[in-house]
Amino acid sequence: MPRYRAIIAYDGTDFYGWQVQPGKRTVQGELEKAVNQMAKNPEIPIRVQGSGRTDAGVHALGQVVHFDLPYQIPANGVRKGLATMLPFDIGIEQVDIVADDFHAQYSAHTKTYRYQLSNREFRAPFRRNYTGYWPRRLDYDKMAQAIPDYLGEHDWISFAASGFQAKTTVRTVTDVKISQEPATQEITFEFTGTGFLYNQIRIMVGVLLEIGMGTRPVDDIPRLLAAKDRQQARLTAPASGLYLKSVDY
Amino acid sequence: MPRYRAIIAYDGTDFYGWQVQPGKRTVQGELEKAVNQMAKNPEIPIRVQGSGRTDAGVHALGQVVHFDLPYQIPANGVRKGLATMLPFDIGIEQVDIVADDFHAQYSAHTKTYRYQLSNREFRAPFRRNYTGYWPRRLDYDKMAQAIPDYLGEHDWISFAASGFQAKTTVRTVTDVKISQEPATQEITFEFTGTGFLYNQIRIMVGVLLEIGMGTRPVDDIPRLLAAKDRQQARLTAPASGLYLKSVDY
Incomplete structure (x- = not known):
């Protein structure tokens, strides 16, 4: 059973x-449908394992997945086959055959998330699904001054969405x-x-927006991290x- | 009844x-709903006149419209009012109070259309609604050599979609x-x-694509124009x- 790693881009707008x-x-769901269709619907359905979940409306430029096929197909043939079967809002950027012990989630070292903000008074119609819209004036220099305070190993409990469950809330921002x-x-x-914990990035951006608006002091991130209190950072930037x-592996 | 001119941008994806x-x-329809709502739904509904129609899926960066309001509101107030009432896929770029004889359609001198083509083997998921997708290899230099043949006053009947009705099919490309x-x-x-006639731009692009693919000679545009035959140019580039x-006025 050869194992395949694929790099996937998707427009999260129309997905749950x-x-x-x-x-x-x-x-x-769409990936599993396409992979199984390409493999002529084997008796035991093929599962597609991602590096992690993304929420409704969240996009990916380089999500990484792995799956096993019942027989060997050249990687480029898998890319072409999937491209013809997938809906147009999912793109297959790259496919490689990898070692059997590669695991899209457990082998990952680090992940990089991007947050794209539209800081205009009026909404930009072509960007409505691809940015978070924030019409209030932001002091860019204050946000740039504060953002390095996120670097390092911290307990991120203050940045976890309520309802979140995890064994440990310690993570390192590199x-x-x-x-x-x-x-x-x-x-x-x-x-x-x-x-990153559930909603952590969107809450980290929310804190930077409050710093940019001046409603939170520019040096507040170390205090927030030390407080270990889910109630203090509540502004969650939009998923879009x-x-x-x-x-990275 | 003061007359207003507005410059509108819209993402045509979700419109008929x-x-x-x-x-x-x-x-x-959405603009008229917003304008009438802003004017507190007058007895005689306010009409919004555009510079011309766009088809389903076609976008606008700078559509121009005019409408009359029953009483004077500052232009910037109209912009803000409409922005709060319109759906997010329509943006109001600019609003001005204009002379009573300004007409979005009849006062227009020229229009500029852009066609954005994605010339990749694999579809780009974030560009699926914002480009025409064309996976076949194109010779850019041939298309660049041919495109000036469109300049000037011509009878564009060879570039009109079938079913099209107009008094004259003579137009000037400047x-x-x-x-x-x-x-x-x-x-x-x-x-x-x-x-431009109905579908003319998409057929003009279709001819350039055929020239780029080498299925039509690079000097074929003057011959097509002279032929005055709707049957010779049939490739219509996608609306998206x-x-x-x-x-321009």
């Missing part, structure tokens, strides 16, 4: 997120970036880390601006 | 085109442009003219790549 759910259109594009009035945030950019 | 149709979601972006494998065509870019 990544994970298979009965009666709902999900990315994993890289952060911020940039702006005056022509489009968009701001791009990027976060690389060993893992979030992209799983890449997964 | 520009023109009001009973029971269908159209751009004109400017053409072509450019490519290797990073995204996209090609941009632009056409400026005094008017077409944008009404601007209207």
Whole structure:
């Protein structure tokens, strides 16, 4: 049973997120349908394992998945076959044959998420599904000054959505970036880390927006991390601006 | 009754085109709903006149419209009011108070259309609604060599969709442009003219695609124009790549 790794891009707008759910259109569901169709619907259905879930409306530029096929097909043939069977809002960027012990979730070292913000007074109609819309004036320099405070190993419980369950809430952020594009009035945030809690990125962006608006002090992130209190950071940036950019192994 | 001119951008994906149709979601229908709501639903409904129609799936970066309000509101107040009432796939770029004899359709001198082509083997999921997808290899230099043959005053009957009715099929193309972006494998065509027949731009692009693929000679456009025969140019590029870019007065 050869194992395949695929890099997938998807427009999350019309999906109920990544994970298979009965009666709902999900990315994993569409991928499994295409893979099984390509493999002529084997008796034991083939499962597609992703590096992790994404929520409804969240996009991916480089989601990584693995699956096993019952017989060997050249990687490029798998790419072409899937491309013809998948809906147009899922793209297959790359397919490789990998070692049997490669696991899209457990072998991952770090993930990079991008958050794309539209900071305009009026909504940009072509960007409505591809950015978070934030009409209030933001002090970019304050956000740029604060964002490195996220770097390092921390207990991220203050940035976890309520209802979240995990064995440990300690994760390491290894890289952060911020940039702006005056022509489009968009701001791009990027976060690389060993893992992120449910909604963590959107709450991290929410805190930066409060810092940019001046409703939270520019040096508040270390205090928030130390507080270990889910109630203090409650602004969750919209899902439409979030992209799983890449997964590193 | 003060007259207002507005510049409108819209993502045509989820509209049945520009023109009001009973029971269908159209751009004109949504605009008229918002304008009448803003004017507190006057007894005689306010009509919104566009510079011309766009088909289902066709976009606009700078559609121009006019409408009359029963009382004077500052232009910026009209912009803000409409922005809060319109759906997110229509944007109001600019609003001005204009002379009573300004007419969005009849006062227009020229229009510029853009056609955005995705020339990749595999579909780009985020561009599926915003480009025409063309996987076959195209010779860019041949298309760039041929496109100036569209310039000038011509009878465009060879480029009219069948079923089209118009008093005259003579129009003048005053400017053409072509450019490519290797990073995204996209090609941009632009056409400026005094008017275009139904589907004319998409058929003009179709002829350029045939020239780029080598299935039509590079010098075939003058012959096609002279032939005055609707049957010779039949490839119509997909609606999703077409944008009404601007209207000049």
